[in-house]
Amino acid sequence: MASLRIATWNINSLRLRVGLLTHLIEALRPDVICLQETKVPDPLFPTEDLAPLGFPHTVFRGMKGYNGVAILSRVPLAVMDTAPDWCAKGDCRHVAASLQSPGGPVELHNFYVPAGGDVPDRAANPKYGHKLDFIAEARMWFAARTGLARAVLVGDLNIAPMEHDVWSHKQLLGVVSHTPAETAGLDAWMNAGFVDAVRHFVPADQKLYTWWSYRNQDWRGSDRGRRLDHIWVTPDLAAGLRSQTILRDARDWPRGSDHVPVCVEIGV
């Protein structure tokens, strides 16, 4: 059985941090890297900087200044254009591809879910409403995909769904990223066809984070993190799950992202 190592990272500007991908590749040895917040329009995608890294197959969807997603792959892939323009905003938050694998194609979705602003109230904060609408639309789209199989969904989903996906469940219940409306919405989306590939290895009572705020200087000491970055797989792939890695050390890379890479290895 062949294995596939899939990594996801909110890189917070691909052009600024393209050099850090070397460290990610050394540490995780991924076959596929999914990036979010690339912040680069497609005509300016840094193809030449990426060429020496050994990921010749790429798909990307970017725009000026904000958002943007990309998939870098060692194995051949074909872009999938069947998904809708979420919330009809044209905002480059999703790209999907079909990966070539010895066991057959693997469907890979890379998402950057809206952060949702500061105030957890639809009426006062349209960004929060957009976030809830986005995850509801995504849930419905996947729920309608009868026969969905051999699929992997990754990305910065901007929601920490479980009690121990945040440093303080009680203190964050009213904070965007961990409100009951968001966590229920994310659970419903995942349950439309996926299982949590990282929690597959880590018990629910163990703290797990992938993001620490830039505003928290001593991030390791205070450890006030949240698990915002996720990897889900369809149940048929769950038996093939081999390992997971959350690369905490990446939070200390020079001029690093506020998110760290997450990786799983799957027999496919």
Next chain:
DNA sequence: ATGGTGGATGTTCCA
């Protein structure tokens, strides 16, 4: 209760 930092952009928005 507030502000703390960082990126892209351009004198502010987004996270």
